[in-house]
Amino acid sequence: MQYLKSYLNRITERGNAGLAESISATAEEVGGKYLKNFSFTSHELGLLFGNVQSGKTGQMFGIICKATDLGFPVFVLLTTDNVVLQQQTLDRVKSDLEGYCICGENDAGIFTENSLILPTIVVLKKNARILKLWANIFSSTGFMRGNPLFIIDDEAAASLYTLINKKGQSSINKYLDSIRSGASSSLYLQVTGTPQAIFLQTMVSGWHPLFTYYFNPGNGYLGGDFFFPKSGRPDCVTYLDALDQAERDIVIRHILVSAQIFASGGNVSNCLIHPSVRQSAHQNFASHIEKELEWCKANLKGAFSAELKKQYALLTPSKSAKVSFDQIMDTASQILTNDEAKILVMNGKTDVESNEYSKGCNFVIGGNTLGRGVTFPSLQTLYYTRTAKKPQADTMWQHSRIFGYDRDPGMMMVYIDERLYKLFADINATNNAIISQVEQGIDDIKIYYPEGLNPTRKNVLDTDHVATISGGTNYYPLSPDNDTIEQITELLAQFSENEPYYQVNLRFIKEILSHVTADPDFKLSSFMAIFDMMLAEVPTTQGILIVRRNRDIAKGTGALLSPNDWQLGGSFPRKVVLTMYQVTGTKGWGGRLLWVPNIKLPQGSVYYDVIED
Numbered sequence: 119m120q121y122l123k124s125y126l127n128r129i130t131e132r133g134n135a136g137l138a139e140s141i142s143a144t145a146e147e148v149g150g151k152y153l154k155n156f157s158f159t160s161h162e163l164g165l166l167f168g169n170v171q172s173g174k175t176g177q178m179f180g181i182i183c184k185a186t187d188l189g190f191p192v193f194v195l196l197t198t199d200n201v202v203l204q205q206q207t208l209d210r211v212k213s214d215l216e217g218y219c220i221c222g223e224n225d226a227g228i229f230t231e232n233s234l235i236l237p238t239i240v241v242l243k244k245n246a247r248i249l250k251l252w253a254n255i256f257s258s259t260g261f262m263r264g265n266p267l268f269i270i271d272d273e274a275a276a277s278l279y280t281l282i283n284k285k286g287q288s289s290i291n292k293y294l295d296s297i298r299s300g301a302s303s304s305l306y307l308q309v310t311g312t313p314q315a316i317f318l319q320t321m322v323s324g325w326h327p328l329f330t331y332y333f334n335p336g337n338g339y340l341g342g343d344f345f346f347p348k349s350g351r352p353d354c355v356t357y358l359d360a361l362d363q364a365e366r367d368i369v370i371r372h373i374l375v376s377a378q379i380f381a382s383g384g385n386v387s388n389c390l391i392h393p394s395v396r397q398s399a400h401q402n403f404a405s406h407i408e409k410e411l412e413w414c415k416a417n418l419k420g421a422f423s424a425e426l427k428k429q430y431a432l433l434t435p436s437k438s439a440k441v442s443f444d445q446i447m448d449t450a451s452q453i454l455t456n457d458e459a460k461i462l463v464m465n466g467k468t469d470v471e472s473n474e475y476s477k478g479c480n481f482v483i484g485g486n487t488l489g490r491g492v493t494f495p496s497l498q499t500l501y502y503t504r505t506a507k508k509p510q511a512d513t514m515w516q517h518s519r520i521f522g523y524d525r526d527p528g529m530m531m532v533y534i535d536e537r538l539y540k541l542f543a544d545i546n547a548t549n550n551a552i553i554s555q556v557e558q559g560i561d562d563i564k565i566y567y568p569e570g571l572n573p574t575r576k577n578v579l580d581t582d583h584v585a586t587i588s589g590g591t592n593y594y595p596l597s598p599d600n601d602t603i604e605q606i607t608e609l610l611a612q613f614s615e616n617e618p619y620y621q622v623n624l625r626f627i628k629e630i631l632s633h634v635t636a637d638p639d640f641k642l643s644s645f646m647a648i649f650d651m652m653l654a655e656v657p658t659t660q661g662i663l664i665v666r667r668n669r670d671i672a673k674g675t676g677a678l679l680s681p682n683d684w685q686l687g688g689s690f691p692r693k694v695v696l697t698m699y700q701v702t703g704t705k706g707w708g709g710r711l712l713w714v715p716n717i718k719l720p721q722g723s724v725y726y727d728v729i730e731d
Contacts, residue, residue, distance in 0.1 A: 122187055125180060125183045128214065136336055140176075140333065148184065149184040149188060152331075153181075153305070161305075161306070163305075163324070163326075164329040165309075165327035165330040167309075167332045167556060168333045169341045171523075172311070172521070172523075174311065178195070178272065181270070191237050192265060193240070194240050194242060194297065195239055195240065195270045195272070196272060201243070201469075202469075202470075202471060208241040218237050220239050221238060221241070223252075249293035250293050253297045257300055263300075266303040266305070267297070267303075268304070269298060269305070271294075271306065272309045274310050277290060278291065308327060311515070311516070314573040315574035315579070319578075321730055330563070339523050340527055342549055343550070345532060351539070354532060364533060367533075368389065369410040369414060370422070371531055372389040373459065375433070376453060377446045377450040378441060378446060379498075380453075381441045382438035385478070386476060386477045387480070387498055388480045389480065389499035390499070390500050391407070392483075392504050393485075394485060394504055396485070397465050404463050415454045415455065418451055426450060435526055436527055458479055459480070460478060460479070460480045464483070476495060482494065495524055497519060498525060498526065500519070501534075502538065503534070503535065504517065510572045512573065515549070544568050548565055550655065551652075551655045560647075560651070564647050565651075566723045567726075569723070583729050584728055589722055590718065593645075594714060594715060595637055595642070596639065598636050598713075600633055600635070602633065606713045609630055610630070610698060615665065615666060619686060621662060622663045623658070623659070624661045628649050630663075645719075662695040664683060664687065664698070666700070670704065670705065671702075671705065672705035673705060673707050678716050679697060695717070698716075699714045
């Protein structure tokens with residue numbers, strides 16, 4: 119049986135030939151580059167990176183099928199520690215893949231009885247008890263001692279060490295290590311739409327990917343660039359700061375959108391409300407939404423109808439013809455008078471099954487439960503007010519849940535504070551920078567964020583090995599050297615001190631710095647990698663070059679730049695500034711006309727670097 123061919127045929131038969139083509143391209147490229155040459159004696163780790171809710175599950179299934187065709191007999195598919203999500207994933211594996219022995223968490227007997235006659239997929243949530251159980255099952259059967267294991271870790275950032283700075287190991291991480299090391303060989307594929315934490319792992323930790331593959335989303339996907347473009351605010355975003363009665367506006371908007379969908383033959387419309395991690399806040403918002411629904415019902419023919427008409431004038435559906443206002447009003451009245459609008463609170467106290475928001479008009483309210491992996495069909499309205507003293511980029515991006523294929527761009531609406539919107543726009547800019555680096559084959563992926571926005575949870579980053587470089591700060595080496603002073607002098611000969619500064623290509627700045635060597639405390643390689651990141655995003659990136667000669671400066675005085683040059687460099691807050699000083703060498707520089715670099719990165723951002731021993 120050709121497993122990949124069978125899977126692609128099934129997708130095509132369902133009417134999604136475009137998705138089949140995308141999955142085929144990913145599976146064949148990953149298979150050809152990384153699976154075909156697997157030694158079946160080693161333990162390797164890679165990363166499959168795609169946009170949040172852009173179809174990673176289908177891509178994972180395609181890679182599973184390709185790996186099966188290439189001889190991998192056992193797959194462990196890991197989900198986040200969420201009962202609903204694990205069951206969703208298990209059901210989808212059973213409906214999409216044929217020719218496999220498919221096991222849930224309680225199917226040890228099925229796994230043992232099959233005895234690898236059929237290739238096996240085990241779907242587990244990342245729960246310490248479950249992972250310990252299956253580590254014992256794999257060990258006791260003995261099947262894995264002579265067979266390779268393929269682990270697919272969906273939302274892999276949740277599997278990292280959380281006790282790394284205490285020199286300990288979390289239970290989940292420990293049992294994953296046990297499962298992996300219990301096989302004769304393994305390939306561990308991390309899968310995520312937010313790889314910040316993964317890229318900030320050290321190689322020695324065993325959790326930094328040896329290869330990264332990025333797949334583009336398909337047609338019709340609404341992602342970061344739709345909601346958070348480089349400039350301007352799109353029509354689908356409303357700032358909460360400008361609203362007097364936010365909850366009422368949101369309820370009316372979502373009733374309108376739901377009426378348009380239902381009158382056009384659809385059967386589900388979801389509004390997601392993400393106020394806080396606190397369960398008390400969830401209940402408060404549920405009460406507010408219930409109160410506004412009652413107001414709508416009580417003012418059906420009057421104020422509600424008038425407000426609905428205002429919003430109706432702004433509605434521009436693209437996936438269905440816009441129905442008449444009379445039809446909208448009739449359907450909205452039915453939703454309200456029959457109490458068809460449901461309020462669902464999802465948190466640690468309240469279990470909500472996916473079938474409860476798979477149809478109808480729903481207002482879903484929650485916190486962390488709305489995070490990684492949970493999908494909401496036809497999510498058209500988002501109300502996001504969650505704030506944190508130290509916000510984390512990957513958490514914010516995952517919790518928004520607004521991205522996907524089944525959204526109608528002409529009916530989307532995001533209600534958010536202006537400050538939070540700016541944070542999301544900054545996260546999207548860094549996401550694009552990461553994608554550019556991966557697509558151009560850069561191995562040393564660099565990430566950056568504005569001051570005050572952390573890339574991920576601090577408890578999964580080794581503080582001894584993750585360094586930060588602050589934009590707007592001047593950096594220079596205490597003990598630099600030039601591989602040949604003459605080469606740098608020749609490169610800089612065309613730049614006269616009669617001009618205060620020059621605008622140059624960032625690639626030229628890299629060429630200058632390639633002739634400088636520095637002491638270990640000045641990570642010149644980190645700056646070079648940051649420049650590669652900038653060039654991957656904008657190949658023509660420009661910088662500022664300042665050249666000064668015959669500077670009689672003492673070594674180790676704590677300052678290199680003159681007050682004038684310090685001020686001049688600071689006048690370019692959004693550009694890389696390289697100041698090259700040629701010191702006379704008479705005050706502790708070895709008596710040579712040495713070139714000393716001073717680097718200042720764009721202001722307002724913090725750049726992260728992983729330092730290996």
